[in-house]
Every structure is written in structure tokens, then in C-alpha cells.
Amino acid sequence: MDILDNNTILYIAAFGLMLIGISGIVISNHLMRIIFGIALLEAGANLLLLLSTYHEGASAPIIVADNIPTMMADPVPQALVLTAIVIGVGILALALSLAIRVQRAYGTLDMREVRLKLEQEISDEAGIDMPSSSEKPDDIAKVPLNSVVQQESGS
Amino acid sequence: MSLLVLMIVLPLLTAFLLSSIDRLSTFAARVMGPLVLLATAAIGLSVWPQLGDAPLAVQWGGFQAPLGITLYADQFGLLFALAMTIGTLLLWPRSTENQLRSSSLALLLAGTGSGLALSGDLFNIYVFYELMTVVSYGLIASRGTSGSFASTLRYLVISGFGAALALAGIALVYQATGTLNLAQLAQLAPEKLNNLQGFAAFVLMLVGFGVKAELFPVNMWVPEVYATASSRVSALLAGVVSKLALLIIMRLLILVFHQPEALTVLLVLGILGVVSGELAAWRARDLNRMLAFSSIGQLGVMFIALSIPGNAGIFAALAVMVHHLFLKPSMFLLAERWGGSIKGLAGAAKTSPLGAALFVLLSLSLIGVPPLPGFWAKLLVIMPLLALDQPLYYFAAFVILAAASLEANYLFRVVMKLYEKEPAATPHNAHATLDLATAVFLGAGLVAAVFMLIPLADRLDGIAAQASDVSTYIQTVAPQPLQSGGVQ
């Protein structure tokens, strides 16, 4: 198979990982799945970064006993990916700790319910009804239209 | 060697050591943060004049560009680095529970923001950006309510999504050019990035960095976060941090991505942002979310300004950004005590007349009433839009003007409430002195700008010209041309 050389397979893997990650974020409603979706997406992006200057057969960019290899891999993406992975880990841990707290507070990790309860909390704090109720903002309804009609149909 | 790196490094160092210092002396830990920021602001200000003549490039670790990471300081970047530092100083978080951690986070934010504004390396920008994101999670969550945790998590999901896309974009850029140095990218871009790959990379990065800049499809976190975070944090995020993300996008546009489609994407998303934000704000019934939605709208205006090709667009965007930099934090500070429903604000002007008067001033400037600075900023955006003579740009101008009328309507609805004669059932508190003083200070800046309009406009024009000068950028950084064949 000529079309599917290693390079192509790797690229498909990278894009595929991103695809799966994005699908996870978009399709699922459970926060854990969404968080894992992000992790997958990041993995895909990392792989893409690694592939950016990938050369088949290149050796690791390390000099062992003055034996300089003929073809060394690009060290920059490797360093970048190292950084990106660590960042990803940090954020993942943070996401998990937040998820624990959210689950403790709202008793659910379903995105829709969380959203609803969050909205409820904000509205309660501000002392207003939930926006989904059909009550209009105070002053919009009070634009002096009503009085216009009363005035002019009255006389 | 330049002391400029201290603007970034010193706050980080202090943040690392703050908890240790706290163990030695609580008082020292409390004053340490502001003092350090004062010092870094002083460093920044001392460098400011010399950057007017020539920008400055510093290589971290002394390695030659493009191998090492470049720090590129022009007045444009330094302006926002200073804004970040001074802004954090003014809006120093005051949380009773997590004071120590909040202080560390604020320090980190200041350092990171400065670094982001001054960075000259694509991946370095990404890392700074991520750090800033994490720090803002912390600041939002430091309020400690379950709402703030939930909104942080929602924010984190969107942000993580965006960041991964931005990383993919960076991968595409590195794949095409083999470098991450912005100066070198500027050299190589016309040849290697002026294609679909470049465009895809731009869109990915736009989405990634747009999360913080409240770009339209990735700004769904804004209303929730600003409603649940403490007002000072909202002020920082809406006022300063969003501008830094915008600055990154501006830098990328100026240096790397020159496709006309890129501008169109910005324009369309900007228009959508203005429309959705201002319309949503019109119906908001609590002040915090009203301000959040309106901030989406104003960021949309900045994106529209950015989409104007050439120097005029940079100048316009800069003017709107600087205006917003003063205005939005001050509004959020006023919302600190007025955060509840707008209906409940009736008669609030009686308890805090200065705050109410300031709110009127800010509203007037926001909707662009001459001779306040907001008017001139708006003028600078719309004039080049109309001069371009293209239907979409005409439409953008129309949208901005129509949005301003909506803005006038909903902001003055609040003003009317404030001055209503019958007070609300629940009395509201007067503003905390420090909040009010800060807000007044920022508002005074706006008024002062009216009197210094002409020199100010000249200065901003100069900054914009310097920022959009690609050849100076390349010359200052002077990256080594890349050689082929890595084997020695």
C-alpha cells in the first residue's frame, strides 16, 4: 500500500484523535467525558506538533559517546510537546478538582443540569427570576405605551 | 541585558515565595505583592521613553533568534504590559478567605500578562496564554461559591478546547515554516503561509486565543463567569486580560497572517459578537450580566476594527482598546455593590451619589457621546470602515451604530433606576471607599483624556504605526536565516 505510508497513518492518527476529542466535547453531556474529550484533543494536537518535523529513521537528538548520528530528529517539537503535556496535566488535575466540587455542590455532572443550576444560583443571588421565565424586564414593558393608549382612547 | 524581563520574572518569583514569606510575617506577605508590582511598573515606565525611538529585542538566555526565545518590546506591547501591571495593582483582589492565594494569583497574572504582551515567540505566547488562563481560573474560583466553581469549569472546558486548537494551529505553522520566532515568521509568511494551511492555522489560533478575547463563538463563558466571579476579578478579566488576548491576535495579523480571508473572518465574527452581545445585554436584568454581555459587544467592535486592513485598523483598534481599558474595570467596580437585579437599584443614587454620577459619565463615554473619548474611538473605527467602500464593511458600520443605540437604551435604563425617587424595598450599600476611589480614578482618566485628546491621539497613532511596522520588527530581532541540513 503506497498511499498509507507511515507519515499518512500518523497524520490520520493525529487528526483522528482530535476528531474524537472534539466529538466527545460536542456530543456528550457528562462533564467527565467532556474533560476526557479535551484530553484527547490535546493528545491529538500534541501528536500533530510532533509530526510537524517528523522524519522517518531519524535518531534521537542525543549524542552518545561522541557518536554523531547522520540524521537527528528535531528536538524543538519534542521540547514543546513536553511542555504542552505538562500543561495539559495541570489543567486536567484542575478540571478534576473543580468537577469534584461541582458534583458535591450540585449533585450532578450532567452539563445541562449544571448549567441550569448555575443559572438558578446566579439568578437567586441577583434576586431575579430565571431568565427562562417569560417575565419581561421591568422597564421595557413600562415604556410609556400603555399610558399612551389609555390617554388617547379615553378622551 | 535589559531590566525589562524583571517585569515578568519578579512577580513570578514573589508568587513562588509568598507562602514562605507569609510564614515569617503576615504583614510582609500582604505588602510584598503590591510593592513588587510598583517596582515592576516603575521598571516598565523607565523603559517606555526609549522605546519610542526604537523597539527593543531581548533574547532570553542570550541565545540567538530564532533558536532562543525573543522578548520584543515596543511601545504597543509595553503599553499593555503596563496596563496589566498597573491594572492588577489597582484591582488587587480582596478576598477574605483566600487572601494569600489570591495575592499570589494576582502577582502571577501581572507577570504573565506582561510576558504575553512582550513575547516574540509563538509557542512562548501559547505558554504565557495558558498560564494566564490557569491563573484566571484561580481568580474566578477564589470567590469560593459553588457557582464560581461551576462557571470556572464551564470556562475551563471552552478554554481547554480553544487552547488545544491553538496548539494544533501552532503545529501547522511550525510544519510549514520550521520556526516559531515571530520575526522570522514575518519573513517567511508571504512565501510559506499565504495558503490554505496558513489560513487554517490562523483560524485555529484565532479560536484558541479568541476565548479570552471574548470572540463570538467561544465567548459563552462570559456571562456566567462575570456574574459569579468577584467584581474585581471581572474587572480584570473584562478590562485588561481580554485586551491582551486581542493584542496577540493583532500581532499575529500584523506579522504573520496576511490573507484577506483572515480579515473577513474577523469582521464576520466581530459583527456577530456585537449583535449577539448587545442584544443579549438589552434584556439582562442584573447589572453584572448586562456588563458582561455589553463587554462582548465592545470586544466585537474591536474585532471589527482589527479587520480593517492597514494602519488605520490598528490605530482604531488600539484607540477602542485603550478606551475600554479605562472604562470597563471602573464599571465593574461600580457593579460590586450594585450587582443584584436592576429593579432593586431604584434610588441607589441617594446612597452613593458619586458612584451614580460616575456611572452616568462612563455610560456616556461607552455609547460615544462627544466630546468624551468613546466618541473619538468610535469615530476612528467607523471612518475607515466607510472609506473601504465594501458592502460588508458598510454593514459593520451600521451594526456598530445600531448597537450604540441599543446600548444607550439599556444603560440609561439603569441610570434612570439609579436616580429614581422612590427607593427600593431593600436598601443597598454605599460603595466601599477603595472601590469607589479606584473607579473614580479611572473615570478621571477618561475626563483627562478629553483635554489631552490631540497629544493622546498622536501618541496612539505613533504606537500603532510602530506596532504595524513589520520591517522594524524583523530588523530589531534580526533572526538568523535557517540553514538546511542539520547534520554536522
Next chain:
Amino acid sequence: MTALDYLLLISAITVVIALLAGNMRVGGWLVTILYALQGAALLMMSGLGYSTMTVVQSSLRFNVLSEQMLWRFDALSWFFALITIGAGLFCSWFASGEWGEKYRDNGGNLRLFHGALALNVFTMLVLLASGDLLTLFIGWELVSWASFLIMALAGGKAFDYAMRYISYAFAGAMALLGGLLLIYAEVGSFDFQSLKEAVPTMSSATLWTLVVLLTAGFGVKMAILPFHLWQAKAYAETPGPGAAFLGAISSRMGLFAFIVVVVQLIGISRLVEMEIPYTFLDAQDLLAWIAVFTIIIPTYIALRQHDARRLLAWHGVGQTGYMLLGIVIANDLGSAGGLMHVFNYASYQAMLFMAVVAVIHRTGTSDLNKLGGLFTRMPLSYLAMLIGIIGLAGLPPMNGFVSKWLIYRSLIVDGSPLLFIGAVIGTLGTILSVYKLIHNIFLGQLRVEHAAVREAPLSMVIPMMLLAAVVFVTGYFPGLVLDWTSAVQTSIGLPVLAHHLGGVSISGGLDMIWIVSVLLVGFGFGTLVFFLGGRSKRVHQLDNYAGGHFLTAETRYHYSDNFYPGLMHLIGPWYRNSFEWLERGLISAVDTLSTAMQGLYRNAHPSYLLLVAVVFALSWVIV
């Protein structure tokens, strides 16, 4: 320092003094004197009014955005400034005495009232002085917000109306800004002269856009159809003399700006060339018809009001139509009539409002159903109102007759009989409704609770009487005003009306000295006969009979409710509140959109939207 600098400086000082001393007993008088000083500064430039000077520059100027911003006065500005300062002077005088004290005692902020009034005058002067499109816009916005301030002073219901006003006004201002910036994009300058030179080369589409945007922007302030809804209520709720001031001059600023940009710079002749496709109309006809409907509809809305201030304010909207109509016709007669109507209308509208405020001051109400028979109690106010309504109805011998005559005449000369008929229908409505006004307040049976009412204090009566004198004198000698309008006509490049002290010197012309003298002689003769004949018998005001029964004072026999039942039966079905319906429709459309957007932010998954955007963008790039 030029005379204009002095004028603006004094005006600014007036604002400061009003804010500082407004609450003091002498404050009002001090401010009134300062208005007089402003008038004196204006008289230093009186050459402008008689074409012996063309322009007075201010030494204040800036360079912004590589554009020079300058302020100057020409004949047009001078004419409007004269009315503005006059209105300010009389209204401040009116407010200085007892009225102000009562206002303060009732919890009003008198300092803010005087300050807002002075601010209105000052901002109007700044607008009138604008020397380029940018300063015009700045002045425009200042005026808008200053009138917002004075409208909102009363609080309560006034807040709602002021809010509605500012929503309209700001939307209008944005349309205006769009128009002005479009001009800048086309012309490359905010300069008046450059625009004038560039107009002949502009494409028809551009010009249409400009005319629509600018007319809409200026029209909101003028309250022409369909932007008329805000005005009457907002003005009516403004505290007393403030309403008189706003009614007299405030919305005339829209007309001023319209004259400057559309008439003077774009030119009516250019409007005539702009034809509306598929019709035989052009832009000028369109504007004229808008003006005529602005006359008719608000006038008949006024007919239904039962609040004196509302009734007057609705007339204010209607009378704007006459001015606009005259100016849009743009021949020598029409433009002179339109301009003169600005002056005339300001004089009697201020007076009418003052009379109503005087009645409110004494009786505490302006409800036409709760008043009546005050003629014996407040004869001077009655006189003022009588003179005022004669002027408003456009009957001789008052000045309103002259300006309306000029406008009718110009319509006939122009060959527009339909417009003429429209204008006459409007006048008919005016006569009917002003009769309702004076009848329900002053004529008929005095109400028991008003038996002890006295005439308004001198501080209120004197300004009214002075204004009455102005109305009569300029009706007797219209040449006094026609001198100024001719100077304006010269300055804005319209044909100049040939006139003399008594009127117009054209064939079939008008000589008011002759007409009024005949009228006076006739009237005097009638009076003579009346008194010499000795056939009359004095009866008491309450000496009424109905169906042979004597009516005591307790019996309500004052015909004020359900006025004009026959007419109302005839035209009643035409009152459909269509514009309110439109306005509400717009509001609920925005409301629906707003709800949708909030729903979007609450529910939509961002990556979803993002994906749509990305797919869209890419497919667009690829295709």
C-alpha cells in the same frame, strides 16, 4: 476675542452661576440678567441679521484627526440664537419669582432646573455656531443630552418619557453620525464648503442614503413623522417654564441642522433631481408630504388631549410641519414663511405654555376637564392665552397669520394644491383644538374650588405680556422679522423675499399694517356701538339657566368633557394609534431577538457554533 467668543463665554458663565446660585432667592434674577447679557452680546453681531455682516468667527478652534474644528455665526445662526436667548430670558424670568419658590418648596431642585435651562441655551448656541460637520454633530449631541437632563428633572413619569426621548434621540444621532461619516468617506473632509462642492458629483444612490440618514437624524429632534411619538409627553412633563422653553425652541434645532446640511449644502434643487422610482414623486415631494402629515396627524391627536400641556405640546409637533413644509418648498415665499414661523411659533408657544403654567400654579391642575371660567379670576393670563391661540391658529392680526399666509401662498405659487389642502386641514384642526383649550380653561362656569383663585404674580405675568406684545407687534409689522429672514435667505443661498415693514411686496402681496389697522378700526367701531348702544346688561358669571331652571354653582354645567362629539364620531375611527403599534412592534422584535441571543449564550455549545463557522469558512475558501 470676537463677539461670538463673548456670547459663548457669557453663556457658559450663566451655566456655572445657575448651578452655583440657582437655589438662592436672587439666583433666578441673576441668571435672567445674564441671559440679557447674552442678548447684548448677540446684538453686537446684529449686523448678521441685516446682511451687513456675513460671518463672525470664534477664536476657538482645534485640529482633530487632521480636521479643523471651528465655530462661527452666520445669519441663520444669529436668527436662531436670537430666538433661543429670547426664550431662555423669558422662561428664566418666569421661573425666577414665585414659581421657583413653589417649585423648590415642593421638593424640586431649583438649582438643577436653572442649570439645565442655562445648559440648554449654551449647548444650543454651540450647535448654532458649528462651522463644520464634526462640530455640528458634537453640538447636536450636547443639545440632545441637555434637553434629556431638563426633561428628566421632574422624576416619576417624566423619567419614562425622557427615557423614550433619549432612545429616539440617540438612535437618530447614530443615523446622523452614519450620514456625516459617509459624507466624510465620500468627500474626505468635514468642511461645509467641500461638501457643497462635492454634491454635484455624488451618485444618486449615495445622495439618497445621505438624505434618508440625515433627515431621519434631524427628523427625530424635529419629531416629524414617523418619529413624533416621544415629543409631546416629554415636553409636557418638563417642569413649567422648562416646557415653555423646550416647546418654543428645542426641537427647532433639528430644523436648523436640516437647513444647514440639506438645504444649504446639498441643496433643494438637487433633491428635486432625485426621483423616486416608479412614481412621479421626487425627494422634495417626499419631504413635503412628510411635513404635511406631520401637520395633520399630531394636530388631530392634540384635539383629543385633555391635558393642557399635552395639547400644546402636540401642537408643537404639528407646527413643525409648517416650518419644514415652507423650507422644503424653498421658494422665496415658502422659506421666508418657514423661517418666520420659527420665530412666531416660539413667541406664542412660550406664551401659551406660560399661561398654562400660570393656571397650574394657581389651581394645581392642567386637566381640561377640571378647569373652567377662570376668565374673571386671571384676566391677564386669559389675554395672553387669547393672543397666543389667535397666533397659533394663524388668524390675523397676530404674527402666526403672516407666516402661515406666506406658506400657503408659496404652495399655491409652487402649484401644489394637494399640499395646500393638507395644510389647511391642519389649520382647521388647530383652530378647533385651541378653542377647546381656551374654552375649557377660561370660559364657561367657574368651578367652586377655584372661586378664590387670583391672577398669577407679576413675575409670571410680565414675561407673558411682553411676549404678547411681541406677537402682536410682529403681526402688525412683519417686516421686522422679514428683515432677518431675508438675511438668512441670502446667507443660505435661497431666493430672497421682497418685503417692506408691513409685509410682502409682490403682486397679490400682503400688507399687515393695512389689514390690522382696518381690523382695529372695525373692532373699535364695534366696541363703540356695543357700549354706546347700552343694550347689554351685566350678569354674574354663575347666573346660568338651563331649560328654564336656574343652575347653582354646585351644578356642573361646563361643557368640557367629550368635546366635539359630532366631529369625533366622524373621525374617531381614524385614530388607530398605528405608530404606537409600530413602536411596540419594534420593541417586541428587539425583545424577541434579545431573548434568542440570551438563549444562545445560555444553551448553545460553543464548539458547535465554532464548527459551523469553520466548515463554512473552509468551504468558502475552497470553493
Next chain:
Amino acid sequence: MRRFTAALFLLGLGVMIAAIYQHIDFSNTAVNAGQAINAVAAEETGAANFVTSVVLAYRGIDTLLELTILFTAAMIGGMVLGRRRVDAPRDPDAGFILRTGADLLFPLLLVVGLYIILHGHLTPGGGFQGGVILAAAFFLPLLARPGITLIDQRVVSLVEGLAGATFIIIGLLAMFDGKEFLTPLLDKGELGALISAGTLPILYLAVGIKVGSELAGLLAHLAEAEALD
């Protein structure tokens, strides 16, 4: 409906990626910054592992920021999760095998972790990898015996602060020398020797300790989080 939109979404995404793939040239450029670094790194930094050169020298500031992200994340994690209540229920102890295994592994992991950190400039590995192993070493006993306080949070915060500060202070030392921030100092030594590459090993040690303490702290926070009722 949901399935339909999901399918539509995936279709769109697939089309997009196919379009990108069609239009983008994925043949790699041989000319890139990395190859240039390969050419000069041995000379400029003295580290045999060029990835380490990039991580600590060429892109040292990135690494500093990355540490800061970890630091921040750990701090926020602590803030979010908060203190556990004294009487909160705990997970039960693990079994005998796990406990013994953890005890046995603890010293081994410490040694391996330190080895990897110290040889970071010579062989694959380094501060991050070693740091993770160190964190694992401290985390295993915690898994085996929930509730023991092997690591005091205050010590952790002190260590992490100091390790981060060391990194920065080494950078600042270069500035006292008149060089740029984070310029490698000290003698470069012989390529491939354990004591070589100037300050890089010291930086990596700081990184390792910091990563170890941050991760251990974070994991401890997560493990300490109150079990759900």
C-alpha cells in the same frame, strides 16, 4: 435528533479535515529551527541531550512558565478542594499486598526518579519525567494507606516555592553577571560527562523537585478530597 446532529457534525468535521489534508502539503521541511539547534547545541550548552538543551536553555523561559502553571494548578486545586472535615469518611485501607508493595517500591522509585533527573542532560528523561516518578513514590503509600500524612502540605508548599525560586534565582544570577536572564552559567565541562553542561543539571534538579512536589501535592489534594457520601 441528537444522533442525527452528531452524525452531521462528524460528517462536517470529516469533510473539513479531508479538505485540509487535500490542500496542505505535509512533506516536511528540512529547514527548521530544530536542525539549527542540533548543529550548535552541543557547543553552546554542553548537554549531550539536545532536547534538554532546548527545554532548559533555548526555551528555558517556557519551562519556567510551565512550572508556574503546575504551581498555580496545585495551588488552585488546594483552594478549590479545601480542607477536609475531620470527621469526613475515608476510603478503607488497601490490602496487604498493596501496602507491602508500596513500601518496597517507595525507595526504589525515589532512586529511579533522582537518577532520571540527574541524568537529564545526558540521556532521555529529565526533570519532568523524574519528577513524576518522585511524585508517584510519594503517592503510592497514600493509596495504600489512605489517611496517613506522609507529606505535610506546608512542607510541600515550602519545597515547591523554593524550587521554583531557585530556578528563577539561577536565571537572575546571570543578570548580575551582565548577561540575559537564564543564560547558562558555569563551566560547560566535557560533553557526555555527568558533571557538565553548566547550570543545566541544577535547573533540572529544581524542575524535578518542583514537578515532584507539585504533582504529589495535587494528587494528595485529590486523594484527600472528601469521599462522596
